Amino acid sequence: MKHVKELFNKYGIELSEGQAEKFGLYYNLLTEYNEKFNITSVTEEKEVYIKHFIDSVIGIKFINKGNLIDIGSGGGFPLVPIKIMKEDLSVTAVESTGKKCEFLEVLGEKLGFKNFTVLNGRAEELSKTAAYREKFDYCTSRAVARYNTLCEYCIPFVKKGGLFIAYKGDADEEVKESENALKVLGCKIKEKYDFLLEDAKRSLIIAEKIKNTPEKYPRGHGKERKNPL
């Protein structure tokens, strides 16, 4: 696509030549796999750049060094755009659908990523294992569940002092109803960052982990979704 750098620039993001090239490769592979795997309903090129790539990249304002886990990565959002912008970050995708994991593996190779791991499984099972529990500086997630459910999927992965970054639309109501979930799981809201993506109202909900999560969470058996904390 022409004028990619200018488009990112409109949202305050500077792109190098190499990064612009990687977003181009990403778009091509997404289009190719979308026909087989049904990864996204957004397919028009400029729309993919704005609604997927730029939306994902906005989160880097809150991300420095360390490691990051993304829950329900699907076609790689927000994880892969973040990795393109911050190659030194060690990143892990968690995705329950095998075909999407296959796509993510191919994508990681095509983009020449190092320290890029794809886990095919459910968040609420993986966070019970010692290898992943409270091991990450950042946990991101977009379009996976309501905020109270998402808290129970994501917060167990985050280290004390780390951040849980949820990508949402208009989320005031969802955050209000999640006061108990945040408290029980050991987080407090640090900041709500609102921005406009064309005409769409978007929010990043940034929560800081202040206490360890009690071992009994996540509860499993679908309780996170059916009976949120």
Ligand code: SAM
């Ligand atoms: N995050 C991507 C995005 O913003 O485009 C994908 C969003 S898609 C609507 C939700 C994805 O989360 C699906 O690919 C689904 O398989 C995955 N997912 C849902 N619940 C999950 C769970 N508990 N653990 C792991 N993956 C999950």
